[in-house]
Amino acid sequence: MRPDQREYTPIAQKYIDLVTEGNISEILNKQNTDSLLLLNTVTEEQANGRYAPDKWSLKTVIGHIADVERLWSYRLFRIARGDAREFAGYDRDIFAEMSACDQLPFNMVLQDYTAVRNATVSLINNLSDEAMLRTGEFSDHKLSARACAYVIAGHETHHLNIIKSKYLAIE
Numbered sequence: 001m002r003p004d005q006r007e008y009t010p011i012a013q014k015y016i017d018l019v020t021e022g023n024i025s026e027i028l029n030k031q032n033t034d035s036l037l038l039l040n041t042v043t044e045e046q047a048n049g050r051y052a053p054d055k056w057s058l059k060t061v062i063g064h065i066a067d068v069e070r071l072w073s074y075r076l077f078r079i080a081r082g083d084a085r086e087f088a089g090y091d092r093d094i095f096a097e098m099s100a101c102d103q104l105p106f107n108m109v110l111q112d113y114t115a116v117r118n119a120t121v122s123l124i125n126n127l128s129d130e131a132m133l134r135t136g137e138f139s140d141h142k143l144s145a146r147a148c149a150y151v152i153a154g155h156e157t158h159h160l161n162i163i164k165s166k167y168l169a170i171e
Contacts, residue, residue: 007135007144008151015154016147024149025124031156032117038160039110042168047106051166056096058167059109063101064092065159066116069152073120075138076148080127084136087143124149 003016020027039062047059056064075087101109124132132146 001146003144003147003150007142008147009139009141009143011139012147012151012154015158016150018154018157019150024146024153025121027153028117028121028124028149031153032114032121035156035160036110036114038164038168042106044106046168047109048102049167055166057102058163059101059104059106060096060099061159061163061167062109062113063099064096065156066113067095067099068092068155069116069120072148072152072155073116073123075136075143076120076145076152077123079134079136079143079148080123080131080145082134084134084143087136087138089139120149120152 002019002021005013008016042058047062048057050057071090078084078087127145132149133144135142135144137143
């Protein structure tokens with residue numbers, strides 16, 4: 001089931017709204033398959049490309065998706081295990097600047113993305129329904145493990161929409 005609005009901060013709404021109905025583990029698996037079908041057609045030149053001078057390369061965007069998933073999976077893990085405290089935010093631009101994605105071959109960036117997704121799905125598949133409903137706090141709001149999983153899926157959908165429309169010009 002989708003998380004209730006009381007299970008997450010309002011800023012997460014834009015991501016959660018992008019997630020289709022269904023089993024979140026299956027959604028994440030399908031999303032990975034669909035993303036890789038698209039991204040495996042990208043050339044190294046396209047992966048190094050930016051749609052504007054002040055924007056990240058496509059490699060960095062994929063690295064960003066993986067990094068954000070790591071963060072939200074960590075939050076999900078802590079909450080599900082009953083060790084939830086107030087979670088700090090992060091600076092996405094510092095993460096992007098400090099990542100080595102632009103120096104790596106695109107296939108390595110995709111391998112990392114896949115490894116992160118596989119770990120997330122494994123974690124979710126090994127949690128009880130009760131664990132997925134546990135809550136912690138983030139930005140002065142409740143945050144459930146289940147909401148974390150939906151944010152992961154919605155965040156990727158958000159960026160894939162940008163990749164299709166701006167980086168690869170697929171409408």
